[in-house]
Amino acid sequence: MSHIVVLGAGTGGMPAAYELQAALGKDHKVTVVNASEYFQFVPSNPWVGVGWRKRNDITFPIGPALKNKGIEFIAGSVSRIDAEGNRLELADGKTVEYDYLVITTGPKLVFEEVPGSGPDGGHTVSVCTIDHAEKAHDGYVKLLENPGPVIIGAMPFASCFGPAYEYAFILDADLRKRRMRNKVPMTYVTSEPYIGHLGLGGVGDSRGMLESELRQHDINFITNARVTKVEDGSMHVEQYNDDGEVIKNHELPFNYSMMLPAFKGVDCVAAVEGLCNPRGFVLVDDYQRSPKYSNIYSAGVCIAIPPVEATPVPTGAPKTGYMIESMVTAIVHNIGDAIAGKELSHKATWNAICLADMGDTGAAFVALPQMPPRNVAWMKKGKWVHYAKIAFEKYFIRKMKRGTSEPVYEKYILKALGIERLE
Numbered sequence: 001m002s003h004i005v006v007l008g009a010g011t012g013g014m015p016a017a018y019e020l021q022a023a024l025g026k027d028h029k030v031t032v033v034n035a036s037e038y039f040q041f042v043p044s045n046p047w048v049g050v051g052w053r054k055r056n057d058i059t060f061p062i063g064p065a066l067k068n069k070g071i072e073f074i075a076g077s078v079s080r081i082d083a084e085g086n087r088l089e090l091a092d093g094k095t096v097e098y099d100y101l102v103i104t105t106g107p108k109l110v111f112e113e114v115p116g117s118g119p120d121g122g123h124t125v126s127v128c129t130i131d132h133a134e135k136a137h138d139g140y141v142k143l144l145e146n147p148g149p150v151i152i153g154a155m156p157f158a159s160c161f162g163p164a165y166e167y168a169f170i171l172d173a174d175l176r177k178r179r180m181r182n183k184v185p186m187t188y189v190t191s192e193p194y195i196g197h198l199g200l201g202g203v204g205d206s207r208g209m210l211e212s213e214l215r216q217h218d219i220n221f222i223t224n225a226r227v228t229k230v231e232d233g234s235m236h237v238e239q240y241n242d243d244g245e246v247i248k249n250h251e252l253p254f255n256y257s258m259m260l261p262a263f264k265g266v267d268c269v270a271a272v273e274g275l276c277n278p279r280g281f282v283l284v285d286d287y288q289r290s291p292k293y294s295n296i297y298s299a300g301v302c303i304a305i306p307p308v309e310a311t312p313v314p315t316g317a318p319k320t321g322y323m324i325e326s327m328v329t330a331i332v333h334n335i336g337d338a339i340a341g342k343e344l345s346h347k348a349t350w351n352a353i354c355l356a357d358m359g360d361t362g363a364a365f366v367a368l369p370q371m372p373p374r375n376v377a378w379m380k381k382g383k384w385v386h387y388a389k390i391a392f393e394k395y396f397i398r399k400m401k402r403g404t405s406e407p408v409y410e411k412y413i414l415k416a417l418g419i420e421r422l423e
Contacts, residue, residue, distance in 0.1 A: 001028055002024075002028045003098050004029070004100045004335060005030075005101050006032045007033050008034060010039070010040070010105075011041070011324060014065075017071050018069060018404065019332040021069050021405075024335075030071045033088060040059045041396060042128070044058040045133040046166045051140070051174075052170070058393070065400065068403055081269065100335050103297070103299075104299050106301045108280065109126065110262045111126075114156075114228070114230060114262075119136070123230045123231065123233070124230055125258045126259070127167055139256050143256040147184050149252070149254045152171065152259070153187075153259055154190045155191060155259055155261050156313050157262030157263065158261065159263055159316025159319075160260065168214075170358070173359025185220075186220070187221065189227065191226065195210045199317050201308040206365060209381060225238070230259075233253055235251070264281075265279065269302065272293075281302060287330065287345075289344065299324055299331055318352070320352045320354050322351055323350050326348040326351065329348075351368045352367040353366050353367075357385070362388070364385050
């Protein structure tokens with residue numbers, strides 16, 4: 001019997017546990033270790049930030065759901081990964097031994113890289129976690145009581161820009177419904193070299209479409225922006241040209257600001273010698289396996305993917321839902337092959353699909369593969385995307401509660417978008 005431990009129970013870890021259990025059966029043991037006792041559907045956090053969702057709408061206890069599928073669950077923080085000894089050391093002093101380790105922790109949010117930022121002791125909010133999204137909503141309530149300038153965007157080294165665009169448009173939509181938009185000037189500040197870059201070098205006409213949408217919604221924007229510090233009610237921004245030269249210094253006033261932070265690898269993962277790149281992201285080969293530790297695999301936001309291109313202000317490459325699903329499926333097959341003594345053969349496709357809500361409409365982006373040149377670079381806008389994202393939220397949460405291991409993107413979303421070929 002092999003013991004497979006999944007570290008992290010997010011949108012990569014939970015499906016990985018279910019798929020591993022379904023593929024390997026009762027002859028092998030699957031255990032999930034996660035710092036919190038609940039699953040949270042992170043893509044819905046922008047809605048929480050304006051009060052369109054509550055915590056109970058997008059979270060549920062992990063333990064009972066996994067238990068129904070015969071998967072052990074341990075709620076606790078990992079203080080150290082002993083990669084040579086094949087064990088995890090937990091913060092409470094207990095240890096968990098493994099034959100195979102699947103790392104799906106997600107990122108560490110490094111607000112400290114920009115002084116004065118972040119929801120804990122800083123002056124900006126975030127929608128990266130449910131806790132942060134609830135604080136974002138608290139700040140939004142205060143904004144409604146005291147309207148004024150708003151800044152939305154992403155810091156240097158951010159690698160997931162979609163939620164920033166979503167939150168800007170969702171906030172705009174909610175303010176318009178309240179007949180308060182005229183009291184709230186909005187500015188979008190991003191490390192992207194241009195609007196619609198998305199960390200992907202653009203997808204289709206994402207630049208033209210998103211620039212047009214920002215203008216139509218009276219949202220000003222600053223690109224190639226490096227936020228250097230945040231003070232109470234004031235954000236300091238250096239704006240660069242394409243040659244990496246500072247062309248303007250901004251001091252932007254705000255009553256409310258949601259800025260996505262830079263990402264790094266979580267501490268216990270980043271500390272493992274030879275496992276990660278300098279920012280703590282897990283290095284993997286074509287089979288989602290560590291080049292140094294043959295029994296460690298990784299998927300999701302925590303893996304190392306080089307930027308699509310060099311940008312004047314550092315940006316990272318996003319890891320979207322379909323890409324993560326593809327990584328997880330590859331890992332499940334490859335661990336099965338490794339247990340059987342076979343050569344590994346399954347590779348992730350690393351295609352990018354994004355459904356971005358815009359309040360009362362939405363935009364869908366497809367990049368196949370994620371890294372250019374691409375076979376498909378597709379973007380469409382419409383109300384159907386808004387409703388598709390709502391449907392996907394309901395479906396995915398229900399799938400995680402029930403422990404269904406079927407792939408979502410290939411079975412449903414690609415077909416719904418009219419895309420039959422992935423390569």
